[in-house]
Amino acid sequence: MYGLVNKAVEDLVVSNHGEEVWDRIRGQAGATDAAFISMDPYPDELTFRLVGAASEILETPVPDLLHAFGRHWMLYTAREGYADLLDASGSSFFEFVANLDGLHTRLSLAFPELRPPSFVCQQVDDRTARLEYFSERAGLQPMVVGLLQGLGERFGLRIEVELVEARGETDDCDVFEVRIV
Amino acid sequence: MDDRSGFTLSPQHLAEAFPFHLVVDRDLRIASVGASIAKVCGAVRPGAVWMDVARIVRPRLRNVDFEILQALCGRGLVIALENERLSLRGHFVYEAEPDRLVLLASPFVASSAELARTGLHVSDFALHDAVPDLLIANRVRDTSLSDAKRLAKRLVEKGEALEVARSAAEAASAAKSRFLARMSHELRTPMNGILGMAEVLLAEGGLDARQEDSVRVMCGSSGALLEIINDLLDYARIEAGFLELESRPMSPAEVLLDVVSCFRHDAESRGLQLEVEIEPAVPRCLVGDPKRLRQVMVNLLGNALKFTHCGSVRARLGFRSEGERARLSFSVVDTGVGIDEGARDRIFEPFVQADEETTRQFGGTGLGLSISRQLVELMGGELRCAANPEGRGSCFAFEIDVKQVECTAQACPGPKAVLETRRFAGRVLIAEDNAINRKVAERLLQHFGCEVHSVENGRYAVEAVLREPWDLVLMDYHMPELDGVQATTCIRGAASERSGVPIVAMTASVRDEDRQSCFEAGMNGFLGKPVNRQHLADVLAQWLRPRVGP
Numbered sequence: 001m002y003g004l005v006n007k008a009v010e011d012l013v014v015s016n017h018g019e020e021v022w023d024r025i026r027g028q029a030g031a032t033d034a035a036f037i038s039m040d041p042y043p044d045e046l047t048f049r050l051v052g053a054a055s056e057i058l059e060t061p062v063p064d065l066l067h068a069f070g071r072h073w074m075l076y077t078a079r080e081g082y083a084d085l086l087d088a089s090g091s092s093f094f095e096f097v098a099n100l101d102g103l104h105t106r107l108s109l110a111f112p113e114l115r116p117p118s119f120v121c122q123q124v125d126d127r128t129a130r131l132e133y134f135s136e137r138a139g140l141q142p143m144v145v146g147l148l149q150g151l152g153e154r155f156g157l158r159i160e161v162e163l164v165e166a167r168g169e170t171d172d173c174d175v176f177e178v179r180i181v
Numbered sequence: 182m183d184d185r186s187g188f189t190l191s192p193q194h195l196a197e198a199f200p201f202h203l204v205v206d207r208d209l210r211i212a213s214v215g216a217s218i219a220k221v222c223g224a225v226r227p228g229a230v231w232m233d234v235a236r237i238v239r240p241r242l243r244n245v246d247f248e249i250l251q252a253l254c255g256r257g258l259v260i261a262l263e264n265e266r267l268s269l270r271g272h273f274v275y276e277a278e279p280d281r282l283v284l285l286a287s288p289f290v291a292s293s294a295e296l297a298r299t300g301l302h303v304s305d306f307a308l309h310d311a312v313p314d315l316l317i318a319n320r321v322r323d324t325s326l327s328d329a330k331r332l333a334k335r336l337v338e339k340g341e342a343l344e345v346a347r348s349a350a351e352a353a354s355a356a357k358s359r360f361l362a363r364m365s366h367e368l369r370t371p372m373n374g375i376l377g378m379a380e381v382l383l384a385e386g387g388l389d390a391r392q393e394d395s396v397r398v399m400c401g402s403s404g405a406l407l408e409i410i411n412d413l414l415d416y417a418r419i420e421a422g423f424l425e426l427e428s429r430p431m432s433p434a435e436v437l438l439d440v441v442s443c444f445r446h447d448a449e450s451r452g453l454q455l456e457v458e459i460e461p462a463v464p465r466c467l468v469g470d471p472k473r474l475r476q477v478m479v480n481l482l483g484n485a486l487k488f489t490h491c492g493s494v495r496a497r498l499g500f501r502s503e504g505e506r507a508r509l510s511f512s513v514v515d516t517g518v519g520i521d522e523g524a525r526d527r528i529f530e531p532f533v534q535a536d537e538e539t540t541r542q543f544g545g546t547g548l549g550l551s552i553s554r555q556l557v558e559l560m561g562g563e564l565r566c567a568a569n570p571e572g573r574g575s576c577f578a579f580e581i582d583v584k585q586v587e588c589t590a591q592a593c594p595g596p597k598a599v600l601e602t603r604r605f606a607g608r609v610l611i612a613e614d615n616a617i618n619r620k621v622a623e624r625l626l627q628h629f630g631c632e633v634h635s636v637e638n639g640r641y642a643v644e645a646v647l648r649e650p651w652d653l654v655l656m657d658y659h660m661p662e663l664d665g666v667q668a669t670t671c672i673r674g675a676a677s678e679r680s681g682v683p684i685v686a687m688t689a690s691v692r693d694e695d696r697q698s699c700f701e702a703g704m705n706g707f708l709g710k711p712v713n714r715q716h717l718a719d720v721l722a723q724w725l726r727p728r729v730g731p
Contacts, residue, residue: 004324035332038324081323084293085316088302099304106303109314110321 001047002111003036008076009050010036012069013058021057028053038080041113044137063142070146074154086154093155093180094129097121097148117144127180130164134173141166141174148178157181195283198307201269203284205231207247212281217305222263236261238268250282251275259289267299287312293320354420361417362692366659368410369689370615373711376403377621380714384628407711412548414691415476419555423693426559430586431471433509434459437498440478444486453486454493463500467509468584473556477564478511480549481577485515489574492516507585508562512578520575525566529554557581603718604630607652607725611635612642612668613687614660618710622655622687625714629721630728639663643671651682653724656704658688658695666702673703683724687712 013022029049036042051069055062078086089103090096097119104116117135124130133144145161152159158181165175192213195202200217209231218225225234232245239259242249254273261268271286287306290296293316303313379399382388388396418424441457448455478496485494492515499510520528529550550564557564561582569576609631613619619635626633636642640662646654654672656665663671669684685706686699696707706720 003328035328035335038328039321081320081327082293084297085303085320087297088293088313088316090302090304095302095304099302102308103303106314106317110317 001042001044002038002114003040003042004038004077004080005073006031006036006042006047006050007038007080008073009047009054009069011076012072013054017058025050025053025057028057039111062139066140066142067146070143070148071150071153073143073147074150078154093152093157093159094121094123096151096155097129097131097178098123129178131176131178132173133176136172138167138172144174144176148176152180198309199285200305200307201271201286201288203235203286205247205250205282205284207280209245209247209250217301218262218267218269220305221300222267224263234263247282254282258284258286260284260286267301290316291319292316358417358423361414362690362695365410365414365691366689368406369691369710370618372403372407372410373689374617374621375399376407376711377618377625379403381621381624381628384714403711412552415552416548418693419552419559424556424559425693426470426473428468428470428584430466431469431474432465433467433469433471433474433498433583434463434465436471436475437478437496437511440475440482441496443479444482448486448494451486452491453489454495455486456493456495458495458497460497460499463498463509464585466586467507468586469509469581470560473560474581477553477556477579480553481511481513484549485513485517485575485577489515489517492574502585507583508580509583510578510580512576514569514571514574514576516569516572516574519568519573520566522568528566529564603722604728605721605725606630606728607721608632608634608650609721609725610642610645610651610654611687612637612639612654612660612665613657614638615657618657622712625712625717626655626721629718631721631725637661639665639668639671642668643675646672646679646682647675647677650679653721654682654684655687655708656684658686658690658699665704666698669699669702669704685720685724 010022010026013025029046029052031046031050051062051065054060055065058065074086077083085103086096090099098121100119100121104114104118108114108116115136117133117137117140119134120132122130122132131148133141141163145163148161149159160179160181162177162179163174164177165173167174190198196215200215202213202215203218203225204212204214206212211225211227211229211231211234213227214225222234237245237253237258238261240253240256250273254275257270257272259268259270268289269284269286270289271284273282273284275282287310288296288299288301290299290312296313296316306313379396382396383393383400415424437457437459441455445455482494482496494513494515494517497510497512497514499512501508501510554564557579562579564577564579567576567578568574609626611619611622611626611633613622613635614637619637623633623635634645636645638660639656642654642656643663645651656669658665660668665686665688672680672682672684674680683706684704685708686696686704687708687710688695688699689710691709699707706723708716708720
């Protein structure tokens with residue numbers, strides 16, 4: 001994953017628990033670089049080790065951390081200068097979600113090693129949609145829930161997300177029902 | 182639109198492929214508008230007059246009519262719509278049937294913030310339009326710049342923190358050096374009284390055996406205390422990087438034999454064999470620092486004897502020459518208590534001994550080996566410790582760089598004659614503010630047969646020198662009114678035939694910089710306190726005549 005993701009993990013920990021705790025997490029995860037470079041790709045394993053170490057040190061289950069990270073990601077990227085790009089990606093919550101694939105496609109030009117997930121959004125009614133989530137990375141469903149809820153906050157909405165179909169062993173698709181509350 | 186292959190783009194496909202297109206008819210009215218323009222520029226609608234809603238920013242035009250716009254076909258344009266609400270970049274194409282111009286364009290925006298201000302979204306662009314990709318690339322560039330700035334700032338902060346820490350460390354080091362210099366001075370001054378008077382008592386004789394024994398204990402204890410002070414000062418100097426080695430002709434064999442002679446009595450009295458082996462290859466003369474070489478040898482031999490209860494201590498001096506490089510080797514092997522392998526590195530650390538039992542049983546500051554190791558390193562070598570290869574005990578060894586020199590009597594003087602029993606004729610002026618030290622110096626000089634007069638500060642010393650003739654002035658450093666350096670400067674600068682009188686510093690300020698400032702002021706010699714009788718005799722022999730008769 002790109003350094004921007006690891007920096008967001010760092011920001012989440014530091015803003016809630018301080019530098020000292022982050023240094024311990026970094027040390028336990030074996031992150032040797034003094035700082036992450038946003039545009040530099042890092043092995044996925046490093047990010048997973050950071051999350052694992054954070055889970056142990058903060059005594060928080062990994063799914064809870066991933067959920068928190070998903071929400072934080074929206075706040076963090078907006079703060080890091082991507083707010084206008086987010087604003088330009090949709091004028092409503094569902095429009096944004098529907099445009100996510102297009103946004104990721106365009107981002108792949110700037111981030112050539114990006115391996116983004118794919119989202120297919122079918123709106124059921126004004127407040128409900130069925131979202132198919134495809135990713136080569138397993139276990140990140142709680143993060144998707146956090147991302148959707150963090151995105152909802154950008155639009156001043158409270159979002160409920162329910163996993164209605166979990167991926168199987170040969171399938172890489174999870175299906176969520178997304179509702180504006 | 183029809184190209185040469187007969188391909189036609191329907192109005193619907195045109196609208197999809199170019200959501201930012203405009204069609205202008207010969208009357209310069211807008212015929213149709215792309216959906217994305219219509220989304221944000223309500224006034225740009227079919228029927229609107231071109232001149233009311235659009236302005237060509239580049240190229241600059243004086244007038245606008247259909248022919249002028251037609252002449253621009255294929256040329257890049259920047260066009261502002263609806264009072265700059267949206268800027269477009271594109272070009273006109275002419276459609277002969279039905280005689281109209283079609284503007285094919287994209288928003289002319291440089292950042293996602295600018296795009297957001299227009300009210301457009303990424304989805305308003307055609308999929309093949311690279312403008313959103315450019316905006317993302319610009320955003321990414323800004324992220325990289327932010328990273329670079331953040332890292333640079335962090336570097337500066339770290340650099341500043343390091344600078345603060347360095348300044349604090351330097352200030353602490355300077356304070357420590359000042360403290361050590363002051364303590365050294367304060368300790369040496371009373372020790373001069375103890376050691377000096379004890380030596381005078383011994384030299385003058387007349388003591389019964391018990392009294393002489395007591396005075397010798399005083400001398401020995403004072404000497405031991407002086408060694409500790411010297412060790413502390415040496416350590417501080419080495420640590421601060423102030424210690425500089427001398428480079429002068431010396432005979433390493435004589436240095437070793439001199440050191441061994443100092444320990445011979447102690448070794449024999451304890452039934453230990455003290456053996457010396459000097460390889461024939463060792464040159465008689467080499468260039469090095471005999472004082473510091475002697476210091477290391479004293480430390481290693483002293484330790485070996487201290488920790489050996491039976492058996493022997495063997496000192497060995499060797500030499501090898503490889504091209505222009507000459508190496509002097511020295512080793513001390515003993516049959517003493519030995520040092521555990523795990524403790525062999527530790528014993529070179531300052532204030533550390535092999536174990537607490539060693540400290541209790543044998544005493545010492547734990548500085549000697551640390552100083553020796555650093556002195557050997559300064560001399561281009563490494564001091565190593567190993568087990569005695571022949572069995573019980575230890576072996577300390579080093580090799581140092583030396584320079585070879587042609588051996589002449591002048592280059593390599595032999596051992597000095599013992600002068601303690603000699604007497605000297607001459608008038609000596611002592612400038613010394615401390616009454617005890619004045620008395621010690623007077624007694625020592627009188628013992629050597631000198632005519633002595635004392636003054637209490639530098640000003641009186643200047644007056645006395647200019648008033649009457651002296652053969653030698655012994656000048657303290659720190660004195661009221663004028664200190665020794667200031668007084669010497671006054672004397673040397675005076676228009677008097679007596680301004681060239683020999684002046685030798687006699688001071689407890691023994692740092693290299695103190696010594697240097699004495700010589701810079703014009704002094705001819707330097708004697709550290711506590712004053713050693715032998716060294717004082719050397720100075721007197723240099724400046725006074727030998728006394729013949731009583």
